[in-house]
Amino acid sequence: MAPPCPAFFWTEQQCAGGPGSPLISGIPLEKLAELLQYLFSGLTNGAIYALIGIGFSIIFNATAIINFAQGEFVMLGALVAIALHSLGLSLPLAFGLAVSAVTLIGLVFERLAIRSAREATAISLIIITVGGGVLIKGLAMLIWGKDAYTLPPFSGQEPLVFAGATILPQSLWIMALTILLVVGLEAFLHFTILGKAMRAASFNPVAARLVGIRVSQMVQFSFALSAALGAAAGVLIAPITLGVYDMGTMLGLKGFCAAVIGGLGSIFGVVLGGLLLGVAEALASGLISSGYRDAVAFLILLLVLFFRPQGLIGRRPSRSS
Amino acid sequence: MVRYQRWLQAGAFYFLVAITGSLLPGTYYVTLLNLIGLHIIIVLGLNLLMGYAGQISLGHAAFFGLGAYTSAILTTTYKVDPVLGLLAGLLLSGLVAVVVGIPALKLKGYYLAMATLGFGIIVAIAFQQMDWLTGGPSGFMGIPPFRLLGWSFKTPTTGFFFVWTVVGLILFLSLNIVDSRIGRALRAIHDSETAALAMGVDAQRLKLLIFVVSALYASLAGSLLAHTTNFIAPSSFGFMFSIKLVTMVVVGGMASIWGSLLGAAVLTILPELLAVFHDLEVVIFGLILMVVMIFLPRGLVRGLLDLWEFRQRKQQGR
Amino acid sequence: MDPPALLTLKDVGISFGGLQAVKQVSFQVQEGQIKALIGPNGAGKTTLFNLITGMLTPDQGEILFHRQAIQGLPPFQIAARGISRTFQIVQLFGHMTVVENVMVGRHIRTRAGLLAAALRLPWSRREEAAIRAQSLEWLAFVGLQARADDYAANLPLGHQRLLEIARALATDPKLLLLDEPAAGLDMTETERLKDLIFAIREKEISVLLVEHDMSLTMEVADEIVVLDHGELLAEGPPREIQRHPAVIAAYLGRDWEK
Known part of the structure; x- marks a missing residue:
């Protein structure tokens, strides 16, 4: 049996060798360090889920579609960055190019799959995006095979020790970049013309159209934006989890949760x-x-849906008569 | 004549089953037809829920699995008779459907889809993780076949007769339900829940009722799977299978009982046909899902009819 | 002595997010009465219908039907007690045929359950035949028997309103609420609607209607209740209401009053 590994994403060697493994239990200080260790790994994964989840929410608000292919954008981000890096490109360049490439794929996906399905019902849209996800995953398997690939961390392999718990520098990168992306996104949505137009189009498409906002363009843009966020999440997590063709599905569902x-x-x-x-x-x-x-993720999902369907922060959806 | 229509239909159906069963060569086609039969049973129930009552479920693979595992565990580990195992599966699935359905069916549209999806994944994880009970990811082997009145349904061909007898029965029940006071009320809820309520239809209770019925169908199919193939693995009961079931309903046509037969058959055969493409199989399957849904969102039968009518009209226009 | 009250509203009120949509409204509908509810747009008429039929639960007050409190009951139970309605914006089952729409109205008065239906038990088939027969009778009553097998969505608006009435009558109500039944009807259709409302009363069904067509309202109603801004403004026979100064003011604007 594998040793108790605090983070799903850590490889077993790292976990077993890490000084954070709970060796002695019952000692309060050790217990505290253990909890801190869980907190670190939880926040790392949580930041990734958040980035993917924001992608879901951007598309949902613009189109009322749940894009089940979202997780595949994450996988593509990771694998494209890995491929580019192995060609000798620097990490930042590989990061940027991978995100741009996946953004483009998001645009193509919207154009071919979503916009062609004008009259589709919610159910057929679900099937379309699932089908799209299956397609993307299948193509990735054709290109990269079933092997897992590594991407070096952005800086340093050595775990930092903090109050008896360890944290990888990559985790700090993930948290910092997530904060940066979220703040940037909020600023974009609230302070730029394009961002305001997007919010208006999702809030009331008819009114937005009346004031000259091209709603279809906003939908397109929402797919681009969430593909970019997904890809960024993929590149960020790749040094910790490795990149595999089927890594996207579960990550996508977690982001959705x-x-x-x-x-x-x-x-x-x-x-x-x-x-x-x-x-x-x-x-x-x-x-x-x-x-x-x-x-656990899905259990929390059910509890929230049953007891607070509008989400922890969301407003109660307004009654339509 | 109308009075005897059902009997004629039933007669024709079983005649066809008997002919097919005795003529089919080899076990491959029989096994495939058995699988189609099982899928038809689930899809008939899911279509009652989705097509008639208008409620989506992205977690029906869970009930399929609950039936299969209850049957497998009781008959293999505890040596219970398969028929009792099947009944126990129905009981468990029915209970679970009530417990999940009461809160979930208060949700609408996408939120119901999310809740059923979450439920389905939790159950699938439980099948994987409770390896002391379910055998874990490697599956559950050595499940005994049905024995009825001294008959043992051991071979795929005898299994075929068993499965398709049940398919005929379920088809009969479903056609009757659709064409009844209950079926009418369900369709009413789908069209306007407000009006249905005002006319005295207890929409919440009926939705739950049909959710339970569809869960029972799936559980029945699960038990049949366990006892005809003698082996089950958790990978058969995951999220992707739930999606596949929904796709079968939509491809066959929502609110079309006969379409369900087609949808189940097409989507069960398709992966078999695509197997010649090896690694491309998944890609082509994804592509077909998308293309069918984009261009024929109302399903294969109605979609093709629509296209044909459109063409006729165009020709007349000229 | 007054005839016994069928429906009694006592100080009924409801507010939506600070807006008091209905304020302390009290009135009665007697057995065999045709009562009209009038008032400018936004006066709370449809809200009051929704309160009576259980679509909404009042914040204050009591609603009695046959002297029993019904406020807070779910709509389907209120329908079972004998209150049925039509909708201002037609709410038919569009994918079902005309006669099937009416047959849904019989749902609450019949009992074939899932099992009986699935097994086609003889009694459930007899019940189904009776449902169809009764529904066709109600269709004939409103004059739609010729369209029985058309899809409801394909009917013209006038026929859709009649179909809603037939569907509501099929629930065997003691009280029928009609929400703007004449909206969108032409002159001859309105004339036929008037006869239909009288014919409904002949069947010992009381009628409460919301209507903007004043000549129709004045002709059919025994009594009129006037609502304005959620409050009861006046109540009385049509002739009194026509001369009531507050009603005239509410309808024609305050300027006129000066």
């Missing part, structure tokens, strides 16, 4: 949902059993 838990309408809510989910998962897999770790 984060979005629903936080409330699809609010970016801040999705971030909160993602972090909450990440920490809950880390605690559950550390303290209960790592096998049920994936179930």
Whole structure:
């Protein structure tokens, strides 16, 4: 059996060798360090879930579509960055190019799959995006095979020790860049013409059209934006998890859980949902059993839907008569 | 004549089953037809829920799995008779459907889809993780076949007769439900829940009722799977299978009982046909899903009819 | 002695997010009465209908039907007690045929459950035949028997309104609420609607209607209740209401009053 591994994403060698492994239990200080360790890994994963979840929420708000292909954008981001880096490109350049490439793929996906399906019902849109996800995943398998690829961390391999718990520099990168992206996104949505137009188009498409906003362009833009966010999440997590063709599906579903838990309408809510989910998962897999770790996300999803369907932060949807 | 229509239909159906069963060569086609039959049973129930009552479920693979695992565990580990195992599966699935359905069916549209999706994934994870009970990811082997009145349905061909007898029965029940006071009320809820409520239809109770019925269908199919293939693995009951079931309903046509047969058949055969493409199989499957949904969102039968009518009209216009 | 009250509203009120949509409204509908509810747009008429039929629950007050409180009951139970309605914006089951729409109205008065239906038990088939027969009778009553097998969505608006009435009558109500039944009807159709409302009363069904067509309202109603801004402004026979100064003011604007 694998040693109790606080973070799903850590490879086993790193986990077993890491000084954070709980060796002695029952000692309060050790316990505290252990909890801190779960918190670190939870926040790391949570930030990734948040980025993916924001992608869901941007598309949902613009189109009322749940894009089940979102997770595949994450996978593509990771694998494209890895491929570019292995060609000798510097990490930042590979990062930037990978995100741009996936953004383009997001645009193509919107154009071919979503816009062609004008009269589709919610159910057929679900099937279309799932089909798109299957297609993208299949293509990735054709290109990259079933092997896992590594991407070097952005800086340093050595875990930093903090109050008895360890944290990888990459985790700090993930958290910092997530904060940067979220703040940037909020600023974009509230202070730029394009961002305001996007919000207007999702708030009331008819009125937006009347004041001259091209709603179809906003929909297109929402797909580009969420593909970019997904790809960024993929590049960020790749040094920790490795990049494989089928890494996107579960990550996508987790991001989706984060979005629903936080409330699809609010970016801040999705971030909160993602972090909450990440920490809950880390605690559950550390303290209960790592096998049920994936179930935790969906259990929280159900609890939120049953008791607070508008999400933790979201407003109650207004009654339509 | 109308009075005897059902009996004629039933007669024709079983005649066809008997002919097919005795003529089919080899086990491959029989096994494939068995799988189609099982999928038809689930899809008939899911279509009652989606097409008639207008409620989506992205977690029906869970009930399929609950039936299969209850049957497998009770008959293999505890040596219970398969028929009792099947009944126990129905009981468990029915209970779970009530417990999940009461809160979930208060949600609408996408939120209901999310809740059923979450439920389905949790159950699938439980099948994987409870390896002391379910055998874990490597699956559950050595499940005994049905034994009825001294008959053992061991071979795929005898399994075929068993499965398709049940398919005929379920088809009969479903056609009757659709064409009844209950079916009418369900369609009413789909069209306007407000008006249905005002006319005295207890929409919440009926939605739950049909959710439970569709869960029972899926559980039944699961038990049949366990006892005809003698082996089950958790990968058969995951999120992708739930999506596949929904796709079968939509491809066959929402609110079309006969379309369900077609949808189940097409989507069960398709991967078999695509297997010659090896690694391309998944890609082509994804592509077909998208293309069918984009161009024929109302399903294969109605979509093709629509296209044909459109063409006729165009020709007349000229 | 007054005839016994069928429906009694006592100080009924509801507010939506600070806006008091209905304020302390009290009135009665007697058995065999045709009562009209009038008032300018936004006066709270449809809200009051939704309160009576259980689509909304009042914040204050009591609604009695046959002297029993019904406020807070779910709509389908209120329908079972004998209150049925039509909708201002037609709410038919568009994908079902005309006669099937009416057959849904029989739902609450019949009992074939899932099992009986699935197994086609003889009694459930007899019940189904009776449902169809009764529904066709109600269609004939409103004059739609010729369209029985058309899809409801394909009917012209006038026929859709009649179909809603037939569907509501099929629930065997003691009280029928009609929400702007004449909206969108032409002159001859309105004339036929008037006869239909009288024919409904002949069947010992009381009628409460919301209507903007004043000549129709004045002709059919025994009594009129006037609402304005959620409050009861006046109540009385049509002739009194026509001369009531507050009503005239509410309808024609305050300027005229000066």
